[in-house]
Amino acid sequence: MRFRIRLETAVLACMFLGGASSVLAQQKGQWVPGQFGLNAGVVPDPGITYANLTMNYSASRLNDSDGNRILQNVTGTYSFWANENIIYAIPDHKFLGGHYMPYISVNVANGSLVADIPGTDLSVNGGGAGLADMYFQPVNLGWHFGKRVEFNAGYAFFAPTGRYTPGASDNVGSGYWGNVMTSGTTYYITKNHGTTANLTTAWEFNHGQRQVASTPASQISTKTPGQAFTMEWGVGQALPLKKDFSMLAQLGVVGYDQWQVTSNGGTIIVAGIPVPASTLPYYSVHGVGVQSNFVLPPKGLVFFFKYYNEYSAKARPQGRSFVFGGSWTFRNPKPPSAKP
Numbered sequence: 001m002r003f004r005i006r007l008e009t010a011v012l013a014c015m016f017l018g019g020a021s022s023v024l025a026q027q028k029g030q031w032v033p034g035q036f037g038l039n040a041g042v043v044p045d046p047g048i049t050y051a052n053l054t055m056n057y058s059a060s061r062l063n064d065s066d067g068n069r070i071l072q073n074v075t076g077t078y079s080f081w082a083n084e085n086i087i088y089a090i091p092d093h094k095f096l097g098g099h100y101m102p103y104i105s106v107n108v109a110n111g112s113l114v115a116d117i118p119g120t121d122l123s124v125n126g127g128g129a130g131l132a133d134m135y136f137q138p139v140n141l142g143w144h145f146g147k148r149v150e151f152n153a154g155y156a157f158f159a160p161t162g163r164y165t166p167g168a169s170d171n172v173g174s175g176y177w178g179n180v181m182t183s184g185t186t187y188y189i190t191k192n193h194g195t196t197a198n199l200t201t202a203w204e205f206n207h208g209q210r211q212v213a214s215t216p217a218s219q220i221s222t223k224t225p226g227q228a229f230t231m232e233w234g235v236g237q238a239l240p241l242k243k244d245f246s247m248l249a250q251l252g253v254v255g256y257d258q259w260q261v262t263s264n265g266g267t268i269i270v271a272g273i274p275v276p277a278s279t280l281p282y283y284s285v286h287g288v289g290v291q292s293n294f295v296l297p298p299k300g301l302v303f304f305f306k307y308y309n310e311y312s313a314k315a316r317p318q319g320r321s322f323v324f325g326g327s328w329t330f331r332n333p334k335p336p337s338a339k340p
Contacts, residue, residue, distance in 0.1 A: 029204050029228035030133065030158045030178040032057070032082070033256035034308050034321045036200035037234040037291045041150035041186035043099045043142035044329050045300065046092035051327035053084040059310075059319025065281035067314045078317045080111030082132070084325075092333060098143040101152065105135040109162070109172050128170035132162040137182070147191075153183045176209040176225070193238075196252075200232040208266055223277045224265035230258040234291060250293035254306060259284045283315040300329035 034055060058079035064070045088103040110129040140154030157180065162173020181203045189195040208222040236252025264277035289308035295301070306323040 029225060029230075029258075029260070030174055030206070031180060031202050031204050031228065031230050031258070033230055033232060033258050033285065033287065034306065034323050036184065036198075036232040037254035037304075037306055038196065038198055038236040038250060038252050038293060039186055040184040040198035040200040040232070040234065041142070041152055042184075043101055043150065043152060044088055044090055044327075045331045046090045046099070047330045047332035049086075049088035049090070049300075049327055049329040051084075051086040051088070051325065053082075053086070053323060053325040055082045055084075056080075056322045057082075057319060059317035061313075061318045063313045063316065063318050065315045067312060078319070080109055082110075083108045086327075096141060098141040098152075101140045101142050101154075103137050103140065107132040107134060107162075111172070128163060128168075128172040130163055130172045133173045133178075134159045134161045140182075142184075148188045150186045151184070154181075156180045156182060174209065177207040178204055179206070180204045195237050196235070198234040198236070200230075202230040202232075204228050204230075222266045223268050226260045226264045226282070227262040228258060228260050230256065232256040236291065236293075238295075246296065246298050248293075248295040248297065250291075250295060252291050253288070254291045254308070255286070255288035256308065257284075257286050281315040284313065285310055285316060285318070286312040287321070289321075300331060302327045 032055070034057075035053070056079070058077055060077050061069055062078075084105050084107050086103055086105045088101055090099055090101045094100075108130065109132040135156060135158055137154055137156035140152060140156075142150065142152035144150055158174065158178035160173050160175055160177060162171070164171045164173040164175035166175070183199075183201045185199045187197045189197055205227045206225045208224045232254070233256070234252050234254035236250050238248050238250045241247040241249055260282040263282070264280050266277050267274040268277050268280070287308040287310040289306060291304065291306040294303045303326040304324065306321075308321040308323075310318045310320065312318070
């Protein structure tokens with residue numbers, strides 16, 4: 001049962017919906033948890049790989065900085081859909097002993113915030129749809145360490161290509177540039193590579209975002225979101241669906257943990273008055289779920305489905321995610337035989 005699953009999903013996106021987030025009075029980072037899971041350190045075969053990931057996040061609960069639910073009498077949902085289109089181009093030669101694996105992600109998003117307060121006529125709507133911020137990973141290298149470890153590390157940035165206007169309720173982009181240092185590790189627990197432990201890390205640090213007051217004075221200031229650290233992990237088991245290993249299933253438990261680790265910089269406008277952004281509380285979120293993959297190694301095809309439930313959140317919404325998609329690798333050069 002010696003095989004390698006070349007790609008489960010290695011994608012991420014800027015799905016920070018500026019309008020909806022501003023209504024919640026809390027600004028999360030650009031990295032949306034739930035991107036990685038199983039096979040986090042695996043490098044696709046040399047050639048061109050296209051991957052598509054669709055994510056739906058929804059929450060009906062907003063927590064304070066202690067993790068307690070606030071606005072108990074408010075019902076509604078905060079949700080978004082994100083579709084990520086990713087292209088890898090991996091040359092058939094090594095650099096610094098590893099495979100060079102840059103990629104780009106073009107992202108489309110649709111988000112909304114709808115809240116209704118019983119007994120009143122008050123309702124709040126926010127969110128937008130369209131091209132979101134794009135993700136570029138120009139530096140990314142993957143290595144094999146012995147027969148048990150695959151590891152990759154790199155630098156990426158978010159480009160503010162999504163629509164963003166300070167104070168608008170239909171923003172799709174974040175309105176600022178972001179930087180991310182990433183790593184991915186897969187450890188093969190068993191000799192046949194069937195059982196794996198996986199870990200992805202992302203450290204993001206950002207540039208300033210323009211803020212605007214909702215008053216006639218329309219004061220404008222700049223806020224720099226605090227740095228954030230994300231871990232995404234998974235433990236999985238692969239099972240052959242055919243004796244020749246040309247068709248595989250992979251099942252596992254996955255999860256993520258994200259923390260804001262430095263204070264926000266700059267100022268925000270509250271009731272027309274500039275206030276230091278550092279007064280905003282730090283956010284964090286933790287989720288756990290399951291993942292299933294269907295793999296056709298000879299054809300370079302992978303299809304996946306993931307579900308996460310957030311069991312803890314501070315200073316942000318607490319909800320759940322569905323993630324599904326697939327990838328296809330056009331190998332260059334082609335493998336010597338059709339056998340996996």
